[in-house]
Amino acid sequence: MKFLNADFDWKPLALVPALALLALPAVGSPSTWLTLTVAGLAMGMIVFIIASGLTLVFGLMDVLNFGHGVFIALGAFVATTVLASMGSYTTADSLWLNLVALLPAMLVAMAVAGALGWVFERLIIRPVYGMHLKQILITMGGMIIGEEMIKVIWGPGQIALPLPESLRGSFILGDASVEKYRLLAVLVGTAVFAAMVWTLNRTKVGLLVRAGVQDREMVESLGYRIRQLFIGVFVVGSALAGLGGVMWGLYQQTVLPQMGAQVNVLIFIVIIIGGLGSTAGALIGALLVGLMANYTGFLMPKVALFSNIALMVAILLWRPQGVYPVTSR
Amino acid sequence: MNDQSQRGTGFAGPQVAPPQGGDAEGGAGGNLLTLKGVHTHIGAYHILHGVDLAVPANQLTMLLGRNGAGKTTTLRTIMGLWHASQGSVTLDGQDITQRPTPDIARSGVAYVPESMGIFSDLSVRENMLLAARGARSLDDIDTQRLEWIFGLFPAMKKFWLHPAGKLSGGQKQMLAVSRAIVEPRKLLLIDEPSKGLAPAIIQNMIAAFRELKAAKTTILLVEQNFNFARQLGDSVAVMDDGRVVHSGSMAELAADEALQSRLLGLSLKAHQ
Amino acid sequence: MLSRLLSNDLPRSRWLVALLIVLFLGLAFAPFLFPGVKALNVAAKVLIFVALVASFDLLLGYTGIVSFAHTMFFGIGAYGVAIALNAAETPSWAAILVGVFGALVVSLVLSLLIGLFSLRVKAIFFAMITLAVASAFLTLASQLSDFTGGEDGLTFRVPELLSPGFTLTEEPLQTPLGEVDLNGRLITYYLIFLAVTAIFLTILRIVNSPFGRVLQAIRENDFRAEALGYRTVVYRTLSNVLSASFATLAGCLLALWLRYNGPDTSLSFEIMLDILLIVVIGGMGTLYGAFIGSVLFVVAQSYLQDLLRMAGSATEGLPLLPALLTPDRWLLWLGVLFVLSVYYFPTGIVGKLRERASLARLKGEQP
Numbered sequence: 001m002k003f004l005n006a007d008f009d010w011k012p013l014a015l016v017p018a019l020a021l022l023a024l025p026a027v028g029s030p031s032t033w034l035t036l037t038v039a040g041l042a043m044g045m046i047v048f049i050i051a052s053g054l055t056l057v058f059g060l061m062d063v064l065n066f067g068h069g070v071f072i073a074l075g076a077f078v079a080t081t082v083l084a085s086m087g088s089y090t091t092a093d094s095l096w097l098n099l100v101a102l103l104p105a106m107l108v109a110m111a112v113a114g115a116l117g118w119v120f121e122r123l124i125i126r127p128v129y130g131m132h133l134k135q136i137l138i139t140m141g142g143m144i145i146g147e148e149m150i151k152v153i154w155g156p157g158q159i160a161l162p163l164p165e166s167l168r169g170s171f172i173l174g175d176a177s178v179e180k181y182r183l184l185a186v187l188v189g190t191a192v193f194a195a196m197v198w199t200l201n202r203t204k205v206g207l208l209v210r211a212g213v214q215d216r217e218m219v220e221s222l223g224y225r226i227r228q229l230f231i232g233v234f235v236v237g238s239a240l241a242g243l244g245g246v247m248w249g250l251y252q253q254t255v256l257p258q259m260g261a262q263v264n265v266l267i268f269i270v271i272i273i274g275g276l277g278s279t280a281g282a283l284i285g286a287l288l289v290g291l292m293a294n295y296t297g298f299l300m301p302k303v304a305l306f307s308n309i310a311l312m313v314a315i316l317l318w319r320p321q322g323v324y325p326v327t328s329r
Numbered sequence: 330m331n332d333q334s335q336r337g338t339g340f341a342g343p344q345v346a347p348p349q350g351g352d353a354e355g356g357a358g359g360n361l362l363t364l365k366g367v368h369t370h371i372g373a374y375h376i377l378h379g380v381d382l383a384v385p386a387n388q389l390t391m392l393l394g395r396n397g398a399g400k401t402t403t404l405r406t407i408m409g410l411w412h413a414s415q416g417s418v419t420l421d422g423q424d425i426t427q428r429p430t431p432d433i434a435r436s437g438v439a440y441v442p443e444s445m446g447i448f449s450d451l452s453v454r455e456n457m458l459l460a461a462r463g464a465r466s467l468d469d470i471d472t473q474r475l476e477w478i479f480g481l482f483p484a485m486k487k488f489w490l491h492p493a494g495k496l497s498g499g500q501k502q503m504l505a506v507s508r509a510i511v512e513p514r515k516l517l518l519i520d521e522p523s524k525g526l527a528p529a530i531i532q533n534m535i536a537a538f539r540e541l542k543a544a545k546t547t548i549l550l551v552e553q554n555f556n557f558a559r560q561l562g563d564s565v566a567v568m569d570d571g572r573v574v575h576s577g578s579m580a581e582l583a584a585d586e587a588l589q590s591r592l593l594g595l596s597l598k599a600h601q
Numbered sequence: 602m603l604s605r606l607l608s609n610d611l612p613r614s615r616w617l618v619a620l621l622i623v624l625f626l627g628l629a630f631a632p633f634l635f636p637g638v639k640a641l642n643v644a645a646k647v648l649i650f651v652a653l654v655a656s657f658d659l660l661l662g663y664t665g666i667v668s669f670a671h672t673m674f675f676g677i678g679a680y681g682v683a684i685a686l687n688a689a690e691t692p693s694w695a696a697i698l699v700g701v702f703g704a705l706v707v708s709l710v711l712s713l714l715i716g717l718f719s720l721r722v723k724a725i726f727f728a729m730i731t732l733a734v735a736s737a738f739l740t741l742a743s744q745l746s747d748f749t750g751g752e753d754g755l756t757f758r759v760p761e762l763l764s765p766g767f768t769l770t771e772e773p774l775q776t777p778l779g780e781v782d783l784n785g786r787l788i789t790y791y792l793i794f795l796a797v798t799a800i801f802l803t804i805l806r807i808v809n810s811p812f813g814r815v816l817q818a819i820r821e822n823d824f825r826a827e828a829l830g831y832r833t834v835v836y837r838t839l840s841n842v843l844s845a846s847f848a849t850l851a852g853c854l855l856a857l858w859l860r861y862n863g864p865d866t867s868l869s870f871e872i873m874l875d876i877l878l879i880v881v882i883g884g885m886g887t888l889y890g891a892f893i894g895s896v897l898f899v900v901a902q903s904y905l906q907d908l909l910r911m912a913g914s915a916t917e918g919l920p921l922l923p924a925l926l927t928p929d930r931w932l933l934w935l936g937v938l939f940v941l942s943v944y945y946f947p948t949g950i951v952g953k954l955r956e957r958a959s960l961a962r963l964k965g966e967q968p
Contacts, residue, residue, distance in 0.1 A: 211455075
């Protein structure tokens with residue numbers, strides 16, 4: 001990836017600390033700023049987990065999945081069922097026991113979302129390769145069907161997704177309070193990012209994905225069946241969206257059937273900022289969006305969503321194809 | 330050391346013996362690749378109007394013709410990137426007409442497109458690793474072969490870890506060819522390798538292809554530069570308006586100025 | 602003369618002509634053919650959707666631009682009238698005009714900005730950006746409660762001529778089909794009818810003009826259009842602005858009819874989906890598709906929910922079916938229908954009818 005090459009384009013990466021530093025005088029108190037910044041990074045990491053799959057899918061196969069949100073919602077709802085069935089583990093005040101409950105919830109959510117992703121690719125996406133307009137329409141249709149099916153299975157209302165005992169509350173650092181769960185989210189997000197970077201840079205599969213994002217035809221001409229690769233990436237992307245859904249649900253402590261559609265808009269903003277097809281870009285976009293949402297949520301709550309759009313517009317005026325545009329095919 | 334500088338940048342001479350490989354027996358009549366009556370449509374456009382082409386094994390066949398004659402389309406049709414609407418493409422006795430591109434590549438065909446197809450964000454090393462299908466990691470690539478390639482194109486060794494996008498035009502072209510030969514292949518399809526290159530670099534290319542020929546690889550090379558073509562080609566096929574209008578040996582065409590004039594609208598002298 | 606009225610864009614299929622005539626007459630005489638409050642509501646909704654979807658078809662079907670901001674302009678129109686009439690001491694025609702005008706100005710500015718921005722971004726980006734902007738607008742409308750009435754929306758009164766209290770005759774009209782109140786609602790209905798007819802014919806004129814033909818050229822191949830010397834950005838922006846303006850007018854009509862407006866009545870995502878569905882089922886790039894599709898869709902939506910309810914209670918004992926067959930899950934079936942239409946019905950109803958007609962003509966039969 002870009003980091004490992006001779007001259008690394010550091011400007012977009014600098015945007016993240018720049019935004020954080022800009023916010024400090026606006027927020028005023030350093031302790032509040034710290035809380036908000038950690039919250040922003042946590043939210044950003046969760047959004048990154050979800051967005052990374054979508055941007056790779058688009059970069060690799062030129063498929064725009066407007067229905068990505070359905071995997072988010074599905075993951076979250078599956079987690080509610082799994083965690084509910086492990087009641088005692090979540091109410092216990094032991095980090096170890098809580099993780100024992102949380103981990104299967106995450107894994108099952110990922111598995112189910114990944115499986116649905118496979119079905120989605122076969123039934124909905126495959127027939128419309130190369131036809132952008134139809135992709136937009138059909139994947140949107142797919143999301144509606146998915147959302148309604150969630151309502152059929154879990155009911156139309158929201159369901160609480162409480163945090164396990166030991167993950168509630170915050171650490172107090174001086175004047176600032178930093179929520180435990182948010183730190184966990186940052187850790188998980190970083191782990192996912194690290195795993196992605198490792199896969200993309202150190203394995204042949206990752207190499208194929210990076211090459212395929214640039215020039216699909218050439219990868220085929222070199223003898224690789226890129227279709228299989230795509231199915232794999234789509235499934236992994238869906239699984240990651242499921243994981244992101246679980247984490248988002250825990251972050252909000254409730255899950256709604258519409259959460260997919262709600263997060264969808266944020267995801268799109270993130271991958272537009274990052275550049276369609278770029279993982280690093282998605283990370284930067286996600287962190288910026290997370291920070292922005294939290295800072296404006298504190299300073300001017302009414303314009304929170306607009307602030308992200310303004311951010312996107314500003315970035316596009318600077319770099320019309322996103323901060324790390326993937327070099328054209 | 331003095332004569333090296335006269336040969337231009339990047340070429341150090343064959344310090345390593347070229348490995349044997351790509352030795353194909355060919356189908357009927359010693360032809361590795363045969364096209365019969367191939368028609369190709371792209372959307373509403375009818376580009377190839379019945380192409381008949383025979384590419385003899387272990388030789389370098391030049392595919393000549395002016396712009397728009399259908400040379401690139403022919404290569405792409407062979408490679409399966411565009412499917413022939415009629416006719417047949419036979420490789421080593423097997424019909425590959427409707428096969429998907431990855432399968433054709435796996436049958437031993439390497440393709441160097443006009444646009445080179447370099448993955449700019451990947452390093453030279455990663456580009457080569459991808460092209461070496463059999464290799465899981467760099468250690469799997471035949472070091473002798475790699476050394477041979479470095480001998481042909483020292484720039485590859487020099488820029489090994491650099492992103493391929495940072496290479497110059499000529500170096501990118503070298504990388505594209507290096508990728509095609511990193512593993513032995515039956516057939517190389519190469520589209521205008523000399524396009525836009527400085528004359529010194531073109532000389533390197535010619536020398537490299539001569540070595541490839543010596544290594545018994547079958548090559549189908551599209552070119553517009555007749556001088557380049559003449560130095561390398563064993564056989565030649567000339568295309569016009571989506572058909573092959575002449576085929577024969579290169580020596581024969583090179584000797585017949587009238588024929589050159591008629592087919593290609595030029596005389597060799599003018600292109601010295 | 603009829604073909605001049607229709608800007609020479611004839612239906613080109615006998616079935617289509619028949620269908621269009623029947624539906625048009627049905628709408629023209631709806632208050633008399635289908636007496637009753639619900640039927641009139643459905644008819645008014647049909648009319649408004651015709652205008653809304655036709656304006657969307659201009660953008661999607663003819664210019665090839667996917668924009669999710671259409672409901673935003675619809676909402677701007679509705680809110681424009683709502684706010685003006687709410688703020689006015691006595692509801693007057695002047696207030697309505699102010700509302701409409703103000704809404705059109707806001708739409709013009711926004712659509713210009715969005716259109717010019719499309720200069721810098723690819724089509725996919727554009728679609729996503731419009732989605733984001735529309736979502737933001739929806740949130741804004743809910744939050745600026747002082748101005749827009751927030752989640753609850755604004756209820757207001759309309760000028761006397763249009764209000765239900767105003768009656769032309771003392772007694773309702775007795776017809777073989779039932780009683781018809783000759784009141785302000787009827788007048789409002791016909792106001793909407795005339796306005797929508799005018800809008801539809803105008804859009805038809807636009808798409809059949811040289812301007813419209815350039816739009817279609819851009820839709821087919823924008824590189825080529827640019828190479829031929831047409832500044833595609835200008836045309837796209839104009840198309841965006843026109844489409845937005847007509848949507849805004851449709852919104853104004855909606856507000857006049859409902860005498861209420863809130864975030865859900867005009868800005869909701871569900872309406873955007875309805876528009877997409879209608880344009881796909883009716884037939885993209887045909888305009889008549891918008892007409893037929895709107896009728897079919899709105900009627901179905903209003904009456905099929907009852908059908909779902911019946912089906913749901915009929916299958917009560919069975920395991921999964923009741924959950925699937927409730928009117929609450931109308932959107933599920935919509936989604937399925939939508940996906941199926943995009944696959945199997947890409948040219949829509951109008952497209953299919955025209956195909957059959959031209960095939961028949963080729964075979965020498967009557968078209």
